[in-house]
Amino acid sequence: MTQSPYVLVLFYSRHGSVAEMAKHIARGINKINGIEAKVRQVPEVSDTTKIASPALPDAGAPYCTLEELADCAGLAIGSPSYFGSMAAPLKHFIDQTSTLWLTGRLIDKPACGFTSASTMHGGQEQCIHSMMTPLLHHGMVWLGLPYKNKELINTTAGGTPYGASHLANSTNETALTDDEKALCEAQGKRIAEMAITLQK
Numbered sequence: 001m002t003q004s005p006y007v008l009v010l011f012y013s014r015h016g017s018v019a020e021m022a023k024h025i026a027r028g029i030n031k032i033n034g035i036e037a038k039v040r041q042v043p044e045v046s047d048t049t050k051i052a053s054p055a056l057p058d059a060g061a062p063y064c065t066l067e068e069l070a071d072c073a074g075l076a077i078g079s080p081s082y083f084g085s086m087a088a089p090l091k092h093f094i095d096q097t098s099t100l101w102l103t104g105r106l107i108d109k110p111a112c113g114f115t116s117a118s119t120m121h122g123g124q125e126q127c128i129h130s131m132m133t134p135l136l137h138h139g140m141v142w143l144g145l146p147y148k149n150k151e152l153i154n155t156t157a158g159g160t161p162y163g164a165s166h167l168a169n170s171t172n173e174t175a176l177t178d179d180e181k182a183l184c185e186a187q188g189k190r191i192a193e194m195a196i197t198l199q200k
């Protein structure tokens, strides 16, 4: 059975903000005919290098398999900003993708990034860039978020031309502003449209 094309929305989230963003990105993807969102998360990594999580998460999206990444038509990848970079669990997952790199499975597929951070200038853009680097090694086509989305100009919280972001503040506020939601959805639509275009 051939499966219908999907954009993989892949993320790590400890406190729920990035998970909330993933829902809005998926909503944008699902508004485009002919493609759907598949939402997946990565497990925690352990201090003792043993597997830290059960095979199925207690809550939220299922854990992503390498096959699900290999077969996607596009990828939206999200992480909290940790010291201006992606969080270790997501990097750990990416570091297991050498076979996909060797076989060129992700070449010419579109990818984009999203993040949540507690401070306005604490490295949101830099975190998105950290997710871009390995995906360029994979030959993916990186997408930003154009300023035709007026929320980028008006936002007083998250939102960058490099990808959607959320300002969670020190209280780990998971509720997105209307501008942040709109930018997540716009990013979802854009990656879905580009996935369809690049599949042809």
Ligand SMILES: Cc1cc2nc3c(=O)[nH]c(=O)nc-3n(C[C@H](O)[C@H](O)[C@H](O)COP(=O)(O)O)c2cc1C
Residues within 6 Å of the ligand: 012, 013, 014, 015, 016, 017, 018, 019, 079, 080, 081, 082, 083, 084, 085, 116, 117, 118, 119, 120, 121, 122, 123, 168, 172
């Ligand atoms: C280890 C660690 C490092 C962090 N580094 C930053 C940072 O550099 N800049 C920032 O603004 N927030 C930083 N934060 C805050 C998280 O990015 C923020 O709480 C984020 O919204 C969490 O996303 P989540 O709710 O999806 O887990 C850090 C948090 C942790 C635990």
